Amino acid sequence: MVEQVLFVLLAIITLGSALVVVTNRNLFHAALALMVTFAGVAGVYITLDAGFLAMAQLLVYIGAISILIIFAIMMTRRLMQAVEAPFNSQRWLGLFGAVVTFAILAVVLGRYWSPQPNVNNLVASIDPEILNGSVARLGASFVNPDAYVLPFEVASILLLAALVGAIVVAWPKVEDQS
Amino acid sequence: MNPFKYASQIPELPTISPLLRDIIVVVVISTFLLLIAIVLIWLMRKVIARMQKRVGPNRVGGRYGLLQPIADVMKLLSKEQIVPAGADRLAYELAPVLIVVASLLVWAVMPFGPGLIGVDLNIGLFYIMAISSISVVTFLLAGWGSNNKYALLGAFRAVAQLVSYEVPFILATLIPILLARSMSTVAIVESQTVPFLFVVPLAAVIFFISSLAETGTTPFDLLEAESEIVAGFHIEYSGMKFAMFYLAEFLGALFMSALFATVFLGGWNIPLINLMLSLFGVQSIDLSAMGIAGSILGLIVFLIKTFFIYFIFLWIRATWPRVRVDQILSLNWKILVPISLVLILVVAVLDKMIPEGTNDLVRAGILLASNVLIAFVALEIMRRNGRQRRELIVDSGLVESGKQEVVEAAPLH
Numbered sequence: 001m002v003e004q005v006l007f008v009l010l011a012i013i014t015l016g017s018a019l020v021v022v023t024n025r026n027l028f029h030a031a032l033a034l035m036v037t038f039a040g041v042a043g044v045y046i047t048l049d050a051g052f053l054a055m056a057q058l059l060v061y062i063g064a065i066s067i068l069i070i071f072a073i074m075m076t077r078r079l080m081q082a083v084e085a086p087f088n089s090q091r092w093l094g095l096f097g098a099v100v101t102f103a104i105l106a107v108v109l110g111r112y113w114s115p116q117p118n119v120n121n122l123v124a125s126i127d128p129e130i131l132n133g134s135v136a137r138l139g140a141s142f143v144n145p146d147a148y149v150l151p152f153e154v155a156s157i158l159l160l161a162a163l164v165g166a167i168v169v170a171w172p173k174v175e176d177q178s
Numbered sequence: 179m180n181p182f183k184y185a186s187q188i189p190e191l192p193t194i195s196p197l198l199r200d201i202i203v204v205v206v207i208s209t210f211l212l213l214i215a216i217v218l219i220w221l222m223r224k225v226i227a228r229m230q231k232r233v234g235p236n237r238v239g240g241r242y243g244l245l246q247p248i249a250d251v252m253k254l255l256s257k258e259q260i261v262p263a264g265a266d267r268l269a270y271e272l273a274p275v276l277i278v279v280a281s282l283l284v285w286a287v288m289p290f291g292p293g294l295i296g297v298d299l300n301i302g303l304f305y306i307m308a309i310s311s312i313s314v315v316t317f318l319l320a321g322w323g324s325n326n327k328y329a330l331l332g333a334f335r336a337v338a339q340l341v342s343y344e345v346p347f348i349l350a351t352l353i354p355i356l357l358a359r360s361m362s363t364v365a366i367v368e369s370q371t372v373p374f375l376f377v378v379p380l381a382a383v384i385f386f387i388s389s390l391a392e393t394g395t396t397p398f399d400l401l402e403a404e405s406e407i408v409a410g411f412h413i414e415y416s417g418m419k420f421a422m423f424y425l426a427e428f429l430g431a432l433f434m435s436a437l438f439a440t441v442f443l444g445g446w447n448i449p450l451i452n453l454m455l456s457l458f459g460v461q462s463i464d465l466s467a468m469g470i471a472g473s474i475l476g477l478i479v480f481l482i483k484t485f486f487i488y489f490i491f492l493w494i495r496a497t498w499p500r501v502r503v504d505q506i507l508s509l510n511w512k513i514l515v516p517i518s519l520v521l522i523l524v525v526a527v528l529d530k531m532i533p534e535g536t537n538d539l540v541r542a543g544i545l546l547a548s549n550v551l552i553a554f555v556a557l558e559i560m561r562r563n564g565r566q567r568r569e570l571i572v573d574s575g576l577v578e579s580g581k582q583e584v585v586e587a588a589p590l591h
Binding site: 028029032035051052055056058059062063064066067070071074134135136 | 266268269272299300301304305307308309311312314315318319322330334337341344359361
């Protein structure tokens with residue numbers, strides 16, 4: 001019962017702030033509302049007993065990505081109170097795309113997701129000990145060849161590529177001596 | 179090892195519902211912290227004054243100025259709160275609130291004593307890092323909401339410093355997590371049969387330096403020093419709103435001292451005394467099995483350790499000069515991050531190679547030797563680098579080799 005109330009509260013916070021993000025005229029306030037959305041999602045993770053994932057969400061999304069977004073806003077806007085229309089001419093196409101995506105996700109997850117590990121599922125079964133919040137098992141599954149080692153390594157290569165790209169872009173230009 | 183998990187389960191106390199227990203814990207911890215800030219203000223002024231051969235506050239409240247912080251608080255309460263024109267009201271009002279909230283939230287997982295903890299999360303240290311990274315956002319809010327170019331510049335520099343020093347902070351905290359096999363703060367305290375300060379001292383040093391930078395304490399206090407762009411991101415805050423930033427700074431410094439005491443000094447446990455007792459063949463003292471007396475003793479031990487580290491913070495604040503912003507960032511990325519990465523690698527490999535049953539002291543000795551080796555190699559590299567630079571400056575003919583003082587003033591990196 002308490003979980004239901006908590007979930008409804010978190011859903012209202014998340015969806016409400018997401019609405020603020022896309023409809024607010026002040027870009028900076030929209031970025032702040034985005035942080036509230038991320039925090040709401042972290043709360044949902046906590047109700048699902050995924051404490052590690054919730055903290056990772058806070059650390060990465062709010063502690064790094066939101067700051068990056070805010071820096072981008074601050075450096076590209078001329079005015080403090082940016083008053084601009086939140087919608088442009090493609091809003092109906094955007095709405096259609098969002099509704100279609102939602103329908104696909106709802107159908108797939110509703111029909112094929114099951115909390116019990118089942119070999120007939122499209123979604124791979126998750127080790128129940130990880131579901132109980134054991135960080136050690138999560139770490140072991142990251143390097144287990146039968147589990148998630150391939151996505152883990154691919155993600156680290158992606159991060160390495162991003163790091164190298166950032167260094168290349170930020171490297172000071174070498175002046176020509178001629 | 180611990181027969182009960184929370185102090186409320188001690189048989190001598192009446193049983194209460196978990197919700198009531200949580201509410202009581204939240205009220206007690208928040209009140210304790212907000213009140214101890216007053217003690218910390220007095221402590222800072224007295225200790226720094228004595229170190230500078232002054233007397234410090236000695237007028238308000240008797241010979242030792244014990245009520246001076248009360249006078250400070252009343253002054254801040256009575257100041258006019260001037261909101262700058264064109265300030266973004268949402269960001270401007272939200273920043274002081276959020277920073278105090280973040281400073282208070284992290285204390286939920288601090289083990290004050292056996293059974294005296296807000297909540298024993300099995301991801302305790304990770305929770306601390308997540309909340310610390312959230313508090314970085316508040317500086318941006320303060321700088322942007324002030325409608326002031328210099329506040330914004332100060333906020334940018336603050337965020338750059340804080341975000342940079344999170345990396346060695348997290349990496350240095352990973353090493354005790356590795357040794358204790360758990361992220362829970364209680365597990366880290368209980369697994370320190372030898373304090374981790376003597377097992378991985380290099381990680382302790384990196385943690386200490388990063389925590390100095392994370393809280394914006396000297397020598398990294400260009401975030402809010404009065405001479406740095408007129409006090410940085412909180413120029414436009416006056417009165418009680420400024421007091422919130424001030425409070426958050428003290429609470430942050432105390433929290434870092436408490437975290438250092440927990441992770442590297444053995445928290446509420448008395449590992450060194452237990453080691454000496456085991457040398458004499460006497461059974462070691464287990465504070466968690468001693469009921470209420472053990473909890474109170476553990477609390478006292480924890481507070482002693484925390485205030486000792488806080489005294490070192492104040493000591494550094496009273497004596498060391500400020501570091502320039504480019505020197506801060508280069509210290510972080512060129513020195514602390516490589517050392518901590520190498521350290522994690524070496525400690526992880528060594529810890530795995532040491533067979534399971536070896537004596538704790540032998541394990542500690544091997545890791546200590548590896549730490550000293552890495553520190554020696556790092557210092558040697560830095561020395562060579564420094565010597566190369568000095569020779570470069572002398573060779574380029576800009577300075578005659580006899581002029582020592584100009585060569586010494588060359589930038590660090």
